[in-house]
Amino acid sequence: MNKVLITGSLGQIGSELANALSERYGVDNVIVSDVRAKTCDDQISGCECAVLDVTDPAQIASLVKKHNIKIIYHLAALLSAVAEAKPQTAWNVNINGLYNILEVAREFGCAVFTPSSIGAFGLSTPHDKTPQETIQRPNTMYGVTKVAGELLCDYYHKRFGVDTRGLRYPGIISYKTLPGGGTTDYAVEIYYEAIKSKKYTCFLKPGTYLDMMYMPDAIKAAINLMEADQKKLIHRNAFNVTAMSFEPDMLAASIRKKIPDFRIDYKIDPVRQGIAESWPNSMDDSAAREEWGWQPEYDLEKMTEDMLTHLREKLVG
Numbered sequence: 262m263n264k265v266l267i268t269g270s271l272g273q274i275g276s277e278l279a280n281a282l283s284e285r286y287g288v289d290n291v292i293v294s295d296v297r298a299k300t301c302d303d304q305i306s307g308c309e310c311a312v313l314d315v316t317d318p319a320q321i322a323s324l325v326k327k328h329n330i331k332i333i334y335h336l337a338a339l340l341s342a343v344a345e346a347k348p349q350t351a352w353n354v355n356i357n358g359l360y361n362i363l364e365v366a367r368e369f370g371c372a373v374f375t376p377s378s379i380g381a382f383g384l385s386t387p388h389d390k391t392p393q394e395t396i397q398r399p400n401t402m403y404g405v406t407k408v409a410g411e412l413l414c415d416y417y418h419k420r421f422g423v424d425t426r427g428l429r430y431p432g433i434i435s436y437k438t439l440p441g442g443g444t445t446d447y448a449v450e451i452y453y454e455a456i457k458s459k460k461y462t463c464f465l466k467p468g469t470y471l472d473m474m475y476m477p478d479a480i481k482a483a484i485n486l487m488e489a490d491q492k493k494l495i496h497r498n499a500f501n502v503t504a505m506s507f508e509p510d511m512l513a514a515s516i517r518k519k520i521p522d523f524r525i526d527y528k529i530d531p532v533r534q535g536i537a538e539s540w541p542n543s544m545d546d547s548a549a550r551e552e553w554g555w556q557p558e559y560d561l562e563k564m565t566e567d568m569l570t571h572l573r574e575k576l577v578g
């Protein structure tokens with residue numbers, strides 16, 4: 262069994278991917294890592310956890326060598342809102358961190374999974390049914406790093422034969438670990454507030470459509486792509502994947518079916534509203550469906566039911 266390293270493992274996606282990979286490949290074959298040390302609040306159990314700053318190439322090389330790592334799920338990054346607040350740090354972590362991972366992968370023969378994002382698109386991109394291959398002129402630091410990351414991964418595959426693969430994730434919704442400071446975070450916060458106080462003040466305007474996906478589908482997509490036959494992967498580093506597209510009022514209406522007196526109001530954050538308006542309303546993910554069989558399981562109603570059930574257990578007991 263090839264050993265797997267996850268970077269940024271204590272974040273929203275990494276904490277759930279770590280458990281999924283441990284179940285699939287065995288805890289002894291998964292090494293989790295993050296720039297901060299694991300605490301008892303973190304949701305990861307079982308596997309060895311290392312402190313690893315991806316901006317330090319020597320630390321990455323040493324960990325990969327020590328555990329004979331052959332597959333890296335590279336999740337360490339700053340998300341869109343945080344990256345707008347700290348653009349220099351975002352460049353360093355998102356670009357130099359990725360470059361360091363790819364260099365180590367080249368040297369030690371590792372396959373690399375790197376998530377891109379709907380943030381890789383911009384205002385001049387077609388917003389409806391956004392094609393797999395289209396205009397990518399983002400105006401955020403997050404988007405700049407995501408487009409550059411897609412291209413860098415393509416380059417390492419073509420020039421050095423590194424088995425790089427990636428997805429353009431939409432907003433990911435989950436109940437285990439809170440999101441790390443993105444534009445789509447409202448779609449997680451709203452469920453917490455629905456349980457806690459039956460009301461939510463949304464920072465995006467009604468009518469702001471964005472692609473979204475429930476965490477089990479996001480984890481399934483990453484694993485299925487990494488296990489896919491590489492001969493079939495034409496768009497290997499930047500597959501559009503989506504499960505649903507909605508705007509805040511639709512999400513509130515879905516919650517109201519389960520909590521009838523839930524209310525939503527609005528206090529717009531101009532930074533995150535601007536970012537959201539530059540992103541697709543809905544993506545075309547037919548390349549992922551054709552090349553490696555992508556098929557989401559959760560739609561809005563099924564996700565709402567599952568989110569509310571689990572959050573009730575978590576917050577109310």
Ligand code: NAD
Pocket residue numbers: 268269270271272273274275294295296297313314315316335336337338339340354358376377378379429430431432433434439440441442443445
């Ligand atoms: P997150 O912010 O929840 O977690 C990122 C983790 O990276 C954090 O635990 C943080 O401590 C760690 N980190 C930060 N700097 C680091 C460094 N220098 N070295 C090592 N670790 C460092 O993010 P996430 O939501 O889990 O996202 C993971 C990946 O998926 C990112 O590339 C993100 O852009 C992408 N993505 C996420 C979403 C989403 O909705 N969550 C959507 C699209 C793409």
Ligand code: AKB
Pocket residue numbers: 340341342378379380403430431432433442443444445446
């Ligand atoms: C963010 O909002 O920054 C992320 C993303 C869609 O990349 N959730």
